[in-house]
Amino acid sequence: xxxxxxxxxxxxxxxxxxxxxxxxxxxxxxxxxxxxxxxxxxxxxxxxxxxxxxxxxxxxxxxxxxxxxxxxxxxxxxxxxxxxxxxxxxxxxxxxxxxxxxxxxxxxxxxxxxxxxxxxxxxxxxxxxxxxxxxxxxxxxxxxxxxxxxxxxxxxxxxxxxxxxxxxxxxxxxxxxxxxxxxxxxxxxxxxxxxxxxxxxxxxxxxxxxxxxxxxxxxxxxxxxxxxxxxxxxxxxxxxxxxxxxxxxxxxxxxxxxxxxxxxxxxxxxxxxxxxxxxxxxxxxxxxxxxxxxxxxxxxxxxxxxxxxxxxxxxxxxxxxxxxxxxxxxxxxxxxxxxxxxxxxxxxxxxxxxxxxxxxxxxxxxxxxxxxxxxxxxxxxxxxxxxxxxxxxxxxxxxxxxxxxxxxxxxxxxxxxxxxxxxxxxxxxxxxxxxxxxxxxxxxxxxxxxxxxxxxxxxxxxxxxxxxxxxxxxxxxxx
Amino acid sequence: xxxxxxxxxxxxxxxxxxxxxxxxxxxxxxxxxxxxxxxxxxxxxxxxxxxxxxxxxxxxxxxxxxxxxxxxxxxxxxxxxxxxxxxxxxxxxxxxxxxxxxxxxxxxxxxxxxxxxxxxxxxxxxxxxxxxxxxxxxxxxxxxxxxxxxxxxxxxxxxxxxxxxxxxxxxxxxxxxxxxxxxxxxxxxxxxxxxxxxxxxxxxxxxxxxxxxxxxxxxxxxxxxxxxxxxxxxxxxxxxxxxxxxxxxxxxxxx
Numbered sequence: 001x002x003x004x005x006x007x008x009x010x011x012x013x014x015x016x017x018x019x020x021x022x023x024x025x026x027x028x029x030x031x032x033x034x035x036x037x038x039x040x041x042x043x044x045x046x047x048x049x050x051x052x053x054x055x056x057x058x059x060x061x062x063x064x065x066x067x068x069x070x071x072x073x074x075x076x077x078x079x080x081x082x083x084x085x086x087x088x089x090x091x092x093x094x095x096x097x098x099x100x101x102x103x104x105x106x107x108x109x110x111x112x113x114x115x116x117x118x119x120x121x122x123x124x125x126x127x128x129x130x131x132x133x134x135x136x137x138x139x140x141x142x143x144x145x146x147x148x149x150x151x152x153x154x155x156x157x158x159x160x161x162x163x164x165x166x167x168x169x170x171x172x173x174x175x176x177x178x179x180x181x182x183x184x185x186x187x188x189x190x191x192x193x194x195x196x197x198x199x200x201x202x203x204x205x206x207x208x209x210x211x212x213x214x215x216x217x218x219x220x221x222x223x224x225x226x227x228x229x230x231x232x233x234x235x236x237x238x239x240x241x242x243x244x245x246x247x248x249x250x251x252x253x254x255x256x257x258x259x260x261x262x263x264x265x266x267x268x269x270x271x272x273x274x275x276x277x278x279x280x281x282x283x284x285x286x287x288x289x290x291x292x293x294x295x296x297x298x299x300x301x302x303x304x305x306x307x308x309x310x311x312x313x314x315x316x317x318x319x320x321x322x323x324x325x326x327x328x329x330x331x332x333x334x335x336x337x338x339x340x341x342x343x344x345x346x347x348x349x350x351x352x353x354x355x356x357x358x359x360x361x362x363x364x365x366x367x368x369x370x371x372x373x374x375x376x377x378x379x380x381x382x383x384x385x386x387x388x389x390x391x392x393x394x395x396x397x398x399x400x401x402x403x404x405x406x407x408x409x410x411x412x413x414x415x416x417x418x419x420x421x422x423x424x425x426x427x428x429x430x431x432x433x434x435x436x437x438x439x440x441x442x443x444x445x446x447x448x449x450x451x452x453x454x455x456x457x458x459x460x461x462x463x464x465x466x467x468x469x470x471x472x473x474x475x476x477x478x479x
Numbered sequence: 480x481x482x483x484x485x486x487x488x489x490x491x492x493x494x495x496x497x498x499x500x501x502x503x504x505x506x507x508x509x510x511x512x513x514x515x516x517x518x519x520x521x522x523x524x525x526x527x528x529x530x531x532x533x534x535x536x537x538x539x540x541x542x543x544x545x546x547x548x549x550x551x552x553x554x555x556x557x558x559x560x561x562x563x564x565x566x567x568x569x570x571x572x573x574x575x576x577x578x579x580x581x582x583x584x585x586x587x588x589x590x591x592x593x594x595x596x597x598x599x600x601x602x603x604x605x606x607x608x609x610x611x612x613x614x615x616x617x618x619x620x621x622x623x624x625x626x627x628x629x630x631x632x633x634x635x636x637x638x639x640x641x642x643x644x645x646x647x648x649x650x651x652x653x654x655x656x657x658x659x660x661x662x663x664x665x666x667x668x669x670x671x672x673x674x675x676x677x678x679x680x681x682x683x684x685x686x687x688x689x690x691x692x693x694x695x696x697x698x699x700x701x702x703x704x705x706x707x708x709x710x711x712x713x714x715x716x717x718x719x720x721x722x723x724x725x726x727x728x729x730x731x732x733x734x
Contacts, residue, residue, distance in 0.1 A: 165610040191563045202566035204594040215618050230598050231625040235634045237696025242686050249679035254728045262505040268619045269728045276624035
């Protein structure tokens with residue numbers, strides 16, 4: 001074995017320099033694209049009428065109380081402490097948290113409501129900032145689901161089925177549309193802190209999982225403490241020059257492996273390593289808020305300087321939108337007010353109110369709102385009857401699937417619009433029901449996906465996010 | 480069937496067949512005619528599973544704790560992963576890392592929180608275990624690159640691999656490199672590969688020559704103390720070489 005310095009230098013000059021990252025990169029990317037026929041999404045499922053290029057989904061985990069925020073029910077004032085009539089309940093299944101209650105006394109909202117904007121949108125006093133952007137919103141008060149508990153309900157609205165294992169909305173969008181930024185994930189998830197009661201319903205990584213779709217479509221969770229992307233930073237003592245030297249060696253070795261084995265996976269791996277190296281710059285560039293001007297922080301509110309808060313996440317979401325991420329989903333926990341609603345709900349609303357207003361305003365000012373769809377809502381609503389002890393100042397509400405409120409803004413959605421009518425009890429839908437499937441179909445539609453055409457063969461079925469029941473986008477709120 | 484439906488017999492039959500024992504190297508013709516190797520024109524070549532990749536690094540470095548059985552353990556994990564999803568009152572909302580031997584057991588013994596699985600495992604396609612998964616995906620992602628480069632478990636294993644190579648092989652640099660190759664790739668390097676490794680080593684030695692703090696940083700990754708009797712810059716440089724070896728495609732591929 002000749003390991004003389006002479007031959008080592010010979011190798012260095014000829015092969016190492018010839019195999020620079022640039023040289024490898026072209027070949028690698030070429031093979032990557034050839035291998036991945038779906039880099040541009042699934043064309044036959046795409047609609048030419050797409051209004052939005054990206055979406056931001058503000059998910060309120062726990063089930064916000066619609067009658068205390070958006071669904072104004074003045075008649076309930078006369079119904080304080082009167083039982084919910086059977087004619088209204090109509091045998092609706094209750095969770096075991098209230099099903100054993102002797103009574104179902106009605107708890108009117110203690111918050112005052114007014115109408116805002118040209119559209120006359122009713123909102124409670126808990127949302128002073130959102131009131132200012134009422135005319136951007138299409139508020140749907142008649143969203144409904146069948147699920148009455150959190151895990152099935154949140155899995156249902158995120159994946160289209162109550163039983164886990166299917167791809168999430170973001171994964172379907174990634175699969176159908178492809179990526180718009182090769183240096184960042186297509187689907188990003190942010191989990192935000194909350195100031196309501198500490199006890200909050202859990203989340204599950206399956207909510208952004210790709211299920212049986214290729215795992216590159218899974219949501220990537222950007223964390224607010226430590227590395228935003230796991231293992232992004234080099235270990236202590238490894239700077240970018242050492243890292244580059246290490247990568248050059250790995251690439252050179254792998255290139256020889258490729259020449260021996262002719263396995264395209266090897267070429268692909270080289271390009272993945274280069275992508276990782278690029279992410280080490282592009283991700284910190286994204287999460288470095290230091291160059292944002294003060295007036296932006298002021299608009300989003302004081303929390304926007306604190307990593308991990310909802311306000312901070314909204315600001316980050318705007319930056320992700322600017323960089324072409326298809327879906328940014330912020331999960332805000334703590335909305336599950338079974339008891340002590342008047343203590344916790346104002347805090348929850350304060351968490352989201354100003355940042356929501358700031359996000360919409362910010363996007364609009366940058367000319368991004370027209371092609372960015374913003375969605376707000378949770379997995380179900382809450383009951384008009386009180387859970388636990390009822391007083392004029394304190395009450396709780398159990399889960400309610402039959403009607404709840406969501407809204408959409410931007411991305412070709414009409415502003416200042418109110419869709420759907422619920423009964424006086426905010427218990428049943430009177431007009432224009434919108435199943436959570438229809439919500440998902442609408443989101444897909446605005447981004448340019450025909451929800452009926454985007455499917456994969458799975459267990460003998462044509463699997464779709466919106467399932468097999470009749471489903472359609474809510475045309476009435478679309479411009 | 481004649482064997483009495485003996486699984487072992489079947490497996491032995493397959494694994495000793497000339498088809499299975501073919502070289503996994505492909506060719507331009509094979510790639511064209513038989514891209515997915517359905518016609519078995521070459522031996523198998525595919526990325527190892529998550530647990531094997533971690534176990535291999537631990538075994539090669541001598542860190543692997545081979546005790547069988549007993550309670551699950553919690554090796555290294557970045558902060559806040561459980562906390563981001565956990566139910567507030569749960570006893571798995573705050574992750575608390577184990578110490579000592581428990582950091583180096585086979586991945587089989589890693590405690591598994593299904594709603595937030597161990598990230599290294601998940602990144603290498605270990606299923607969440609929330610539902611039955613008949614076949615794992617075998618992806619190729621930048622997140623995997625980041626794990627192999629930056630996960631303290633792998634950086635620490637690299638340091639131990641490097642220290643053992645230095646202690647066993649003295650001043651013979653080529654021998655040190657081969658020591659690592661044998662333990663990770665099951666073969667020695669050829670001349671060109673020795674050249675690649677040597678070229679990188681020189682870059683690393685240069686970087687740490689006048690940077691004692693950086694060197695100290697590298698050798699402090701992981702809970703185990705830095706090995707004594709080896710100059711820090713040298714250990715740091717060779718840790719990076721070992722890390723490089725653990726990152727080769729060949730290191731994480733069955734072929």
